[in-house]
Amino acid sequence: MEFQVLDVDYMLVDEKPIVRVLGKTAEGKVACGFCEDYVPYFYVGTGVDLLKDNPHVVSVEKVTRNVVMGYQPPRDMYKITLRNPARTPEVRDFLKSKGIVPYEADILFKYRYMADKGLGGMGWVKADGTRGVNTGTTQADIKFGIGKIAPAKDRENAPLRVMALDIECVPVVPGALPTAEKDPVVLISIVFGEPYNGMSSAVLGTRQGGGVHALDSEKEMLEEFIRIVEGFDPDIITGYNINNFDLPYLLDRMRRNGVRPVFGRCTQKAVTSRKVGLRYKATIFGRVVVDSYEIVKKDFSLKRYDLNTVAEQLLKQSKASVKHSEIEKLWKGGIEDFTRLVEYCRQDSVLAMNLVKALNIMDKYVALAKVSGILLQDTIGAGETTRIEHYLLREFNRAGYVMPCKPDPKEVGQRETRSMEELKGGFVIDPSKKLHSSVLVFDFRAMYPSIIRTFNICPTTLVAGNVGVKAVETPSGARFVDKDVMEGVLPRILERMMKQRMLVQKKLKANGLDPDRRRVLYGEQWALKIMANAFYGHIGYARARIYDLVVANAITACGRDIIQNTKKLIEEKYGYSVVYGDTDSVMVHVDGDDLENMAEIGREVSGYITKQLPGIMELQFEKIFKRFLPLAKKRYFALYASRNDDGSWKEGIEMKGVETVRRDWCGLVSDTVKDVVEIILKKEDTKEAVRYFKGLAEKLLKGEIPIQKLVITKTITKQPRSYAGMQPHIELAKKMQARSPGEAPGIGDRVGYVIVKGMGLVSKRAEDPAYILERGLQVDSRYYIENQLMPPLERIFKVLGIGRSELLGNGRQLGVFERLREAAKPQVIGEIGLGDFNGFLCIGCNKSYRMMPLAGVCDCGGAIKFSSTRGPAEAIVV
């Protein structure tokens, strides 16, 4: 039979492991194979005599293996076979304490098994065997003792059944988060990815009515929940933030109610939720827990990730809002209120389901599992390291190597400092900082993977100082064995991945591809790219088993050498100038402005350079920058033209390293930067850009800019009192607190403010936009020009040779400078209270007086007004 691997684990029977391989057949049946003759093992180079009387050790076998430490012949090693996987750490740590270095003594047993049998997560397997083995209480349609098991040809993914859930509970303390210690679960909503007993969803509750499937007690409700999960038997359990709220909460309530939390595909194995780092992670045998919150947060860039925002932005679905403070009222209220709560609960799980189904968020994780070989569940929770490590284990083993164990924390620490000091990155060509036209953009295809392949770079091919073997020396001085002598493991892996990706991409180009098939293929090529690109970083990663600074530095050194040679070659051969480049890209100025002609030059140049480059290195022509404005390394604007699939050209503006949407800048800044850059790039008319800026400054001075464009938003993160320095949003929060304590923003709130004209520090002049409109206060246009617009725009104009004076001055009429001085004059407010009064002030020159000057006017002749924290005033109201 064939099935697709969903989960693997093992059970212990009489201290002996039985591996379980659970998956789905093409028909959607659950199959589970049991392997009773697979045992744990690891390796050591020496010290086997220490294990003579060790009760956990079954056998010691002398073997020949390679170690991953440079180019060297295989050695004698000892394969230690144990009885119980759970005892491995004990034996391993004992050996370590005696100074023995174990190998592969920290591989999860299920992954040890999968690597040895060639099985991968979401991979198809062919298995045969016998019925009637000890299958414990595993829940599966087909259960069998594994005779043979081996990877099978890939085919269409088996259908996966999805279930979404959401719970509601009423906190005893109003306003506080509910705690499982005190607060019962009152509602559980379940959405079925496919109809279950004719239902698309169900809401369980401990109150009658409102369409609820009512139960007499929380205990009965929890038991019913378990029955429904068992009945529907989902492969995937999803929900919004279920890992950190719903699931641990349900498990806790089950425990308190004396309900065993078993709703996985084995009634012997309870569902668990354990703290991993800062957060919790649930494990359900045979099912995959998909927390849509965690995935959305990883895969989409949004300002906020509450379900409201996410549903609106990603699903274009609005969510009926129920404030958390209302829940208690709705739960205890009339039938209408109660129904509202029920539907709110149902909707949350509907949305979680939609995130999984409508957004196809599982596509990439399924692809990653297939490419990397780790279980689907682990592609979600674990990071890149886990995927690479597992892949490397299989490949190194296949080539006769044993992997070192992961480094202990102090080793990690040492490596981290070494990497920090010695690991060098890519080369950045100093940009020619001016406005360029007609720039061709090239990049090296998969630069680091290609370097690894070209120079046969691998920890297994690194040649020690004086070993006499045919080798290639890299610019860093490190030497790697010639490919003819021995191909490295990494180069071989990358060759296969890159070729596989090209194959998939070719399939993707076929016409009339089924959309589902297209998504799968797209995901596969994406996963192959991600994986291939991750190997370089992994070698320089301090926690990696194959961490090697010499190898990592050799790779980047080749990269730096290649980009610099390419620059030289282009300049010498063609006389074009390379105006910028970063790590794996070069920007080249050429003559002419006809896109087709330029593309032709691009093809010519990339073809020529590629011929000159070593090995499989390839420079490809990417696109054209019709205009290119580099401000500094890694910061530029460009007007690009790139080819569509149908051969037509697509234009757009590219901004690299330029933060346009930062919260400490108002909307006017990003708008203006965008507009100015567009004028510069599209019209190549710097004068117009200057005029545009001046016009905007004028408008600002005249108060013609809508106030919304001037709002700067910041978050209050702690008690306003406990802020050391002075900050505008905090000062405003204090003011608002004084005005109307009920409506004032508090901790966690985002405060939008506008700086108004007046005396004193900028921070003291932050105002609530609504208050400004209401009172007709004037905006401090000087602040907005000087502190908001000028900093980013000055940098841009500077590159174009336009200085501050040209931006702000104006020969004929009153320049912006003068207007600024004018604008700086404080705005006199009507009346102040006696409490606000703090002296006298000249509105002509800002000179302040403690007492009214006898002359009644200032020395400068300006009028004297009352001074206050709110600005100068006409009168005091007593």
Added chain:
DNA sequence: TATTCGCGGGG
């Protein structure tokens, strides 16, 4: 300007 600190989501 670089480095450390804090919190997200959920009810």
Added chain:
DNA sequence: GTGTACGCGAATA
């Protein structure tokens, strides 16, 4: 479970 281990904006030096 032969474990693992965030990431970004704000605050602070």
